[in-house]
Amino acid sequence: MPLHSNVKRVTTHVLHAMKLKGEKIAMLTAYDYSFARLLDQAGVDIILVGDSASNVMAGFETTLPITLDNMIYHAASVVRGTSRALVVVDLPFGTYQGNSKEALASAIRIMKETGASAIKLEGGVEIKESVERILSAGIPVMGHLGLTPQAIHKFGTYVVRATDKKEADKLKSDAQELAKTGCFAIVLEKIPAKLAGEVSGSIHIPTIGIGAGAEVDGQVLVLHDMLGITQEFSPRFLRRYHNLQAEIKGAVQNYIADVRSVKFPNENEQY
Ligand code: KIV
Numbered sequence: 001m002p003l004h005s006n007v008k009r010v011t012t013h014v015l016h017a018m019k020l021k022g023e024k025i026a027m028l029t030a031y032d033y034s035f036a037r038l039l040d041q042a043g044v045d046i047i048l049v050g051d052s053a054s055n056v057m058a059g060f061e062t063t064l065p066i067t068l069d070n071m072i073y074h075a076a077s078v079v080r081g082t083s084r085a086l087v088v089v090d091l092p093f094g095t096y097q098g099n100s101k102e103a104l105a106s107a108i109r110i111m112k113e114t115g116a117s118a119i120k121l122e123g124g125v126e127i128k129e130s131v132e133r134i135l136s137a138g139i140p141v142m143g144h145l146g147l148t149p150q151a152i153h154k155f156g157t158y159v160v161r162a163t164d165k166k167e168a169d170k171l172k173s174d175a176q177e178l179a180k181t182g183c184f185a186i187v188l189e190k191i192p193a194k195l196a197g198e199v200s201g202s203i204h205i206p207t208i209g210i211g212a213g214a215e216v217d218g219q220v221l222v223l224h225d226m227l228g229i230t231q232e233f234s235p236r237f238l239r240r241y242h243n244l245q246a247e248i249k250g251a252v253q254n255y256i257a258d259v260r261s262v263k264f265p266n267e268n269e270q271y
Contacts, residue, residue, distance in 0.1 A: 188212040
């Protein structure tokens with residue numbers, strides 16, 4: 001029987017066992033109670049409270065403006081809607097890059113105030129000391145390499161990362177280092193599929209890809225993108241499983257028309 005159909009609660013140990021058995025891991029983002037509940041009931045393994053909330057919930061152009069307080073509000077709501085999936089929360093920009101003490105304090109606030117099970121942060125060897133300090137407090141850490149959106153102003157563009165040897169070699173050694181340090185998984189974002197496959201084969205912890213091909217241990221998409229709530233963002237890697245934007249607009253237009261023509265409420269919809 002597949003592991004994922006047999007667990008009441010997904011833990012980092014379950015994810016590790018899934019990698020060993022070759023079972024793919026399904027991860028999606030969520031930012032609120034209602035969607036988290038639906039995703040959890042549908043059987044997703046990991047819910048990421050991503051700092052993409054900055055884009056899809058708050059309407060900012062980048063992930064940089066979202067605050068730790070904002071993330072805690074979203075994450076606590078998600079945790080209340082979840083009983084099976086592992087909930088991972090992004091440490092937002094500016095809450096861990098300064099030093100490892102600050103990183104630990106941010107991670108502790110997330111764990112204490114949300115009830116989540118793990119945190120995620122972006123970067124390689126540069127953040128190793130912070131990762132070690134957070135891990136030493138007993139907090140599971142997920143890494144994130146490749147296109148790391150908090151560094152968008154350094155990259156200058158959202159194009160595929162690590163296409164040249166130098167960046168690919170650094171990414172490989174960062175992945176090794178994060179795995180050795182004790183991260184329980186690593187997100188690989190928008191890198192060549194071949195490189196992602198090599199990295200996945202070279203480390204003992206699961207890799208979760210987004211725009212990183214099929215040779216990784218799991219996949220993640222931003223919920224609002226895969227449901228078609230957002231339509232402006234259309235990278236090649238994004239598969240839309242629904243066109244909710246059209247459905248929601250249609251439903252709202254029907255409601256407006258019914259209100260204006262006094263078709264709503266009808267006799268059965270009043271007291
Ligand atoms: O913030 C986010 O949604 C993410 C995913 C794209 C992996 O980090």
